[in-house]
Amino acid sequence: MSGAFGADMRLRRLVDRGLLQRINRGQYVAAQEWSALGRDDRYRVRVLAAARSRTAAPPLSHESAAVLWGLPVLAGWPAEVHFVTERRSGGRSYPGVRVHAVGFDARDVTVREGVVLTTVERTVVDLAARLDVKSAVAVIDRALAVDRFRRVPAMTTKLQLLETWERMLPFRGSVRARVLIEFGSELADSPNESASRVNIALSGFPEPVLQKTFVIDGRRYDTDFYWEEFDAVGECDGDAKYFDPVLLGGRTTAEVVKAEKDREDAIRRRVAAFGRWDSAVAMSQYRLRERLLELGLPARRRRLLLPQSDLQRDPRVERRYAG
Known part of the structure; x- marks a missing residue:
C-alpha cells in the first residue's frame, strides 16, 4: 500500500467516523469546525x-x-x-x-x-x-x-x-x-426590503420613499417605506433583528421588542397609516399586496416592466423565507 493511498484511506475512515468533513478532493476540515459554520x-x-x-x-x-x-x-x-x-x-x-x-x-x-x-x-x-x-x-x-x-x-x-x-x-x-x-x-437596507420593493412595483403600488426620517419627541426614526401621498409607513422586519447577537448589540430580545414597540407607537402618532410585515410576506407578491391594500394604497399599473417570462418565481426563495 503506497503512502498516498494509505493516507487517503485513513482520511476516509475519519470521515466515516464523523471526525472529518470532506470539502474537496484531498481537502478536509474538522467536522466540529464544519458544524459550527x-x-x-x-x-x-x-x-x-x-x-x-x-x-x-x-x-x-x-x-x-x-x-x-x-x-x-x-x-x-x-x-x-x-x-x-x-x-x-x-x-x-x-x-x-x-x-x-x-x-x-x-x-x-x-x-x-x-x-x-x-x-x-x-x-x-x-x-x-x-x-x-x-x-x-x-x-x-x-x-x-x-x-x-x-x-x-x-x-x-x-x-x-x-x-x-x-x-x-x-x-x-x-x-x-x-x-x-x-x-x-x-437605500435598501436588507434583502427583505429589496424583495418588498420588487413586489410593490410588480403589484402596481406607488413608488415609496425609502428611509424616510421622522423626528418625534426629539428622537430620530428612520422608516423602511413611506408613501407621502397617503401618509403611510411600511416596515419590513426579519427575525435577525430580534435574535442575531450582532444586531442585538448586547440587548435581550425582550428589550429589542420593547424598543421596537415604543418606536412603532411614536411613528403611528405621526402618520395616518402604519403597516408591518415579515420576511415571508416580503417574499410573496400576493401576501404583500394584501397587506398594502389594507394599508389603503391603490394598486395601479406594474412599474417594473419586464417580460412575463422573466417574472417567474423561484420557489426555493419563498420556501426558505416562509418561516
Missing part, C-alpha cells in the same frame, strides 16, 4: 477550496464570486462552484463544478483572498441576468448600498454597473439585467 461560510470554504486546488484556475464567478464579496443569494447557495472561461475555451462542467464559457474582459477580474474572481460589477451583472427578479435586485441593492452613517463606502455605483453591462454586450439576459440595474437602489 453557517450556510454562507460553508459555501465560502467550498469555493476557496475548489479554487485553490486547481493550478491556474479560471476566475470564480456568479454565486461563487458573490459569496466572497458578501453579496446575498436569497435561494441559498448552489451545490456547484462556478468559474468563467473564454468562449473559445469551451470549458467543461462536471460534478461540483460549473464552467461558464461566456468570456470576460481583463477589467472584469481581480484577486481576493488569494484567488482570482470576477469583480463586484461583473458578478452583479452576471447574476442580474440569470437569477429570479427578487434575488437579482437583492444582489444589486446590496452592491449599491450606502451606509447611512457614511462609515463604509458602497461596493460599486450604478454607473460602474452599467459600464460593465455595456462592455459585456451582447449576452443572454442583457435586457432584464439593464432593467434591474436601473431599478436598483442604494
